[in-house]
Amino acid sequence: MSLRLRIELALLALLISGCDRHAGAYRQPPAGEGAPFAAAVALTPGGGELRTEPNPRARPYYDNAAAVVTGMKLYNAMNCVGCHFNGGGGIGPPLMDDKWIYGGRLDQIYDTIYFGRANGMPAWAGKLTDEQIWQIAAYVRSMSLPETLAANGDGTPSQHPAPVPEDADSHDGWRLTPSDGGKAR
Numbered sequence: 001m002s003l004r005l006r007i008e009l010a011l012l013a014l015l016i017s018g019c020d021r022h023a024g025a026y027r028q029p030p031a032g033e034g035a036p037f038a039a040a041v042a043l044t045p046g047g048g049e050l051r052t053e054p055n056p057r058a059r060p061y062y063d064n065a066a067a068v069v070t071g072m073k074l075y076n077a078m079n080c081v082g083c084h085f086n087g088g089g090g091i092g093p094p095l096m097d098d099k100w101i102y103g104g105r106l107d108q109i110y111d112t113i114y115f116g117r118a119n120g121m122p123a124w125a126g127k128l129t130d131e132q133i134w135q136i137a138a139y140v141r142s143m144s145l146p147e148t149l150a151a152n153g154d155g156t157p158s159q160h161p162a163p164v165p166e167d168a169d170s171h172d173g174w175r176l177t178p179s180d181g182g183k184a185r
């Protein structure tokens with residue numbers, strides 16, 4: 001190898017590693033690290049991707065009355081109440097309105113609970129089973145359903161969760177980010 005080629009290769013390697021570092025500076029930190037900064041600059045969560053394609057694993061938790069009742073019990077047992085109250089919001093955002101920072105589809109709510117979110121939402125992966133996380137997600141999804149709100153009367157906590165109809169999350173019901181006007185596709 002000629003000296004010139006060697007120098008060129010060395011420069012190239014330097015450039016590539018420099019690029020890597022550069023890209024790294026823009027990478028989202030994991031949940032908990034530098035969280036306030038991450039939340040201020042992007043809606044994309046620090047703890048996980050924002051899922052756009054529906055996750056077929058959500059399917060058994062639609063139209064499932066047992067899932068939302070078990071989810072309600074877990075919600076209380078895990079002290080989600082401590083931060084979100086009974087859906088009205090507190091330290092964490094309200095869950096019974098139709099505004100979602102990280103998406104309001106059942107599978108997006110699952111991701112939020114599983115991975116946690118950058119600005120103070122803990123990750124529950126490993127603390128709860130997968131099934132339990134789906135059940136809580138179904139309960140959270142149920143909170144803002146007209147059926148649930150009607151069953152609970154005006155502004156009262158959500159103690160009578162309606163099962164989540166599958167068509168609640170199709171097309172017009174899909175909410176990915178507040179900026180898309182509530183319609184993802």
Ligand code: HEC
Nearest residue numbers: 078080083091092093100101102103112117118119120121
């Ligand atoms: C220590 C306080 C705390 C606890 C406990 C907590 N959360 Fe959260 N949660 C938050 C905060 C803060 C956010 C907002 C995170 C953000 O904006 O990045 C949040 C966000 C969320 C969101 C996203 C809302 C949206 O608009 O997209 C959901 C869903 C949620 N939490 C559900 C739960 C559930 C279910 C539990 C119990 C298993 C729980 N949280 C426990 C603080 C908490």
